[in-house]
Amino acid sequence: MMWLRECPFDDQGLLRPVIPLSLMCDTCGSVWCTPDDASSGDRAIVPEPPDWSACGNTYNPDTTRWATRDEVAQAGWSDLPWHEEST
Numbered sequence: 531m532m533w534l535r536e537c538p539f540d541d542q543g544l545l546r547p548v549i550p551l552s553l554m555c556d557t558c559g560s561v562w563c564t565p566d567d568a569s570s571g572d573r574a575i576v577p578e579p580p581d582w583s584a585c586g587n588t589y590n591p592d593t594t595r596w597a598t599r600d601e602v603a604q605a606g607w608s609d610l611p612w613h614e615e616s617t
């Protein structure tokens with residue numbers, strides 16, 4: 531699984547690419563619309579029920595999933611300094 535950086539919001543989780551395409555913390559669930567947003571700790575959005583909206587998308591836990599490497603490439607995000615886990 532890919533991750534970009536540690537979460538600036540909780541300093542514990544990792545920001546991973548998610549579909550709808552953006553970044554999401556694997557611990558606190560905060561969403562960052564773009565990688566640039568993730569470089570500034572005050573731009574986190576925590577989607578909440580019932581609409582789960584953030585970044586003009588819907589982040590319902592039932593439909594939101596982590597992005598694949600191919601989807602990251604299609605988004606033009608391949609050149610970001612991703613970290614890679616072996617799992």
Ligand SMILES: [Zn+2]
Pocket residue numbers: 537538539540541542543544555556557558559560
């Ligand atoms: Zn977090």
